Amino acid sequence: LDRSGPGELNAVDTNAIEEALRLQEADAGVEVVAVSVGPEEAVESLRTALALGADRAVIVSDPAAAGSDLVATGKLLAKILEREAADLVLFGQQTSDGGGALLWAAVADVLRLPCVSQATRLTLGEQTVQVARETELGDEVIEARLPAVVAVSDAINEPRYTSLKGRMGAKKKPLEVLSLPALGLDATEAGEQGSKTAVLGLGPPPARANSVTVEDDGNAAQVICEFLVEHQLV
Amino acid sequence: MSVLVFLEHHGRELSKGSLGVLAKAAAMSGGEAGAVLVGRAALATLASDAGKFGAAKVYLVEDDSLDPPLPQPRVDAMEEVVRAGGYDTVLFSNSVLAADVAAGLAARLDAGLNWDLVDILERDGQLVGKRLALQDSVLVDVGWRSPHRLALFRPGSFDVAATGGEPRIEAVTVAFREHSRSATVVSQQLKESGGPSIEDAEVIVAGGIGLGAAENFSFAEELAGLLGGAVGATRAAVYKGWYPHSAQIGQTGTTVSPRLYIALGISGAVQHKVGMQNAKVIIAINKDPGAPIFEFSDLSVVGDVHTIVPRLIELVRQRKGC
Numbered sequence: 172l173d174r175s176g177p178g179e180l181n182a183v184d185t186n187a188i189e190e191a192l193r194l195q196e197a198d199a200g201v202e203v204v205a206v207s208v209g210p211e212e213a214v215e216s217l218r219t220a221l222a223l224g225a226d227r228a229v230i231v232s233d234p235a236a237a238g239s240d241l242v243a244t245g246k247l248l249a250k251i252l253e254r255e256a257a258d259l260v261l262f263g264q265q266t267s268d269g270g271g272a273l274l275w276a277a278v279a280d281v282l283r284l285p286c287v288s289q290a291t292r293l294t295l296g297e298q299t300v301q302v303a304r305e306t307e308l309g310d311e312v313i314e315a316r317l318p319a320v321v322a323v324s325d326a327i328n329e330p331r332y333t334s335l336k337g338r339m340g341a342k343k344k345p346l347e348v349l350s351l352p353a354l355g356l357d358a359t360e361a362g363e364q365g366s367k368t369a370v371l372g373l374g375p376p377p378a379r380a381n382s383v384t385v386e387d388d389g390n391a392a393q394v395i396c397e398f399l400v401e402h403q404l405v
Numbered sequence: 406m407s408v409l410v411f412l413e414h415h416g417r418e419l420s421k422g423s424l425g426v427l428a429k430a431a432a433m434s435g436g437e438a439g440a441v442l443v444g445r446a447a448l449a450t451l452a453s454d455a456g457k458f459g460a461a462k463v464y465l466v467e468d469d470s471l472d473p474p475l476p477q478p479r480v481d482a483m484e485e486v487v488r489a490g491g492y493d494t495v496l497f498s499n500s501v502l503a504a505d506v507a508a509g510l511a512a513r514l515d516a517g518l519n520w521d522l523v524d525i526l527e528r529d530g531q532l533v534g535k536r537l538a539l540q541d542s543v544l545v546d547v548g549w550r551s552p553h554r555l556a557l558f559r560p561g562s563f564d565v566a567a568t569g570g571e572p573r574i575e576a577v578t579v580a581f582r583e584h585s586r587s588a589t590v591v592s593q594q595l596k597e598s599g600g601p602s603i604e605d606a607e608v609i610v611a612g613g614i615g616l617g618a619a620e621n622f623s624f625a626e627e628l629a630g631l632l633g634g635a636v637g638a639t640r641a642a643v644y645k646g647w648y649p650h651s652a653q654i655g656q657t658g659t660t661v662s663p664r665l666y667i668a669l670g671i672s673g674a675v676q677h678k679v680g681m682q683n684a685k686v687i688i689a690i691n692k693d694p695g696a697p698i699f700e701f702s703d704l705s706v707v708g709d710v711h712t713i714v715p716r717l718i719e720l721v722r723q724r725k726g727c
Binding site for chain 2: 240241242245246273274275276277278279280281283284285286287288289301306308309310311312313314315316319325366367368369370371372373374375376377379381382383384385386387391392393394395396398399400402404405
């Protein structure tokens with residue numbers, strides 16, 4: 172299903188899980204599997220997914236996978252998803268994903284499945300999924316043939332909280348922790364070795380030069396107007 | 406270095422963000438940048454525009470499946486051009502569509518994709534991307550370790566420059582993959598727009614809670630009208646129902662990069678900041694001298710918007726002789 176932070180589920184991932192659980196509530200035949208790639212702490216976050224109602228969980232947790240970039244993580248996830256052969260793969264997505272995590276598009280390309288992002292409503296048909304989405308240009312409804320990959324926005328639903336009963340029950344649900352070899356991958360295909368991007372260094376952000384502060388003494392409008400003229404903005 | 410740019414267009418116009426990236430590509434490639442234009446048909450005028458803004462060569466991919474704004478057929482098109490044209494560096498200006506295309510293409514080419522970049526340069530023969538991270542408190546240098554290098558830039562990272570001429574044009578035929586045609590648009594409702602859209606506006610006058618009431622957005626509208634701009638709003642103001650959601654700027658709204666941003670009664674929470682900090686010039690008016698927005702404004706005015714803005718409207722109107 173998703174990517175995760177240490178111990179806790181990423182907020183947007185709870186939207187993806189919520190949506191999956193609602194599909195299950197509408198059709199008892201639906202199995203919800205939470206999937207992740209991450210360090211050992213991420214295993215705990217999958218427990219949360221199970222407590223929320225997922226039936227089982229699978230995670231690739233291997234030290235050799237640490238530091239995987241978009242493409243390397245995408246390949247790992249694709250391997251699990253290939254094995255699971257799900258009809259619908261849901262990702263969580265920030266409404267404006269400046270943070271990146273464009274995994275769904277990479278995974279869909281590897282799996283050769285149709286992919287729709289920014290979903291704000293999702294309707295499952297027999298052979299298709301209909302997705303309403305909001306983009307900069309307006310609203311759209313897109314229909315994709317199943318199996319498909321959909322990234323849901325945080326506007327799609329209001330996620331539930333875990334209950335005590337759910338947390339107790341989660342302990343008995345299957346949680347599979349996989350290493351790279353179990354997926355038929357070797358260490359050169361994941362982690363920093365398998366990544367195609369690298370961090371080279373860190374520095375301070377650029378500051379705005381020559382910034383000016385004025386307190387209004389009745390003349391502020393004049394000051395702004397002169398500033399606009401000086402910068403050729405009027 | 407051979408540089409290719411993915412051009413996004415809305416109707417009859419190339420997006421400002423992609424034109425900025427195109428200007429950068431032209432500079433990086435010694436005036437030999439390639440650009441890809443995709444759509445259903447009749448892209449010739451846009452191709453000519455792309456030439457004017459820096460593309461030496463424009464690849465036209467015209468196909469019915471490229472009419473709806475879906476990423477996957479575009480990944481097929483980009484792959485075709487990258488491979489046939491022998492391009493090693495591919496640049497995108499971020500948008501919902503461009504991000505999905507870039508990530509799909511990265512998987513297709515097994516290439517590195519760095520996103521959220523604000524600049525790119527060559528250092529010791531190596532390509533280095535500049536990425537603002539951790540709520541913009543750090544500038545990270547990032548690199549690539551693949552033959553193909555993909556980069557996604559924040560809109561407004563580069564100035565648009567009309568430095569080019571008539572481009573060479575090549576029509577490209579693409580063999581689309583089956584899954585790329587498995588998603589279709591059932592219905593589409595484009596945003597209504599009067600005046601420039603906030604994405605493309607050169608000037609934005611935005612209002613926050615400090616405006617005090619919905620009707621005070623008329624100040625913002627009047628000032629924006631005089632400056633030929635659009636009106637924006639913070640999430641808090643939209644939440645109060647003072648202004649429509651389509652005008653919302655910030656993390657859960659639109660990211661903008663105008664030449665001038667005037668913030669009226671906006672405190673400058675980080676969720677808002679990420680949506681507008683790429684504005685060239687920022688003027689903020691707020692009565693709280695400790696408002697965070699003053700930390701990233703070019704002109705910070707501590708005072709009451711209700712008295713300053715009407716006076717400013719008057720002065721600008723005089724200045725424009727209307």
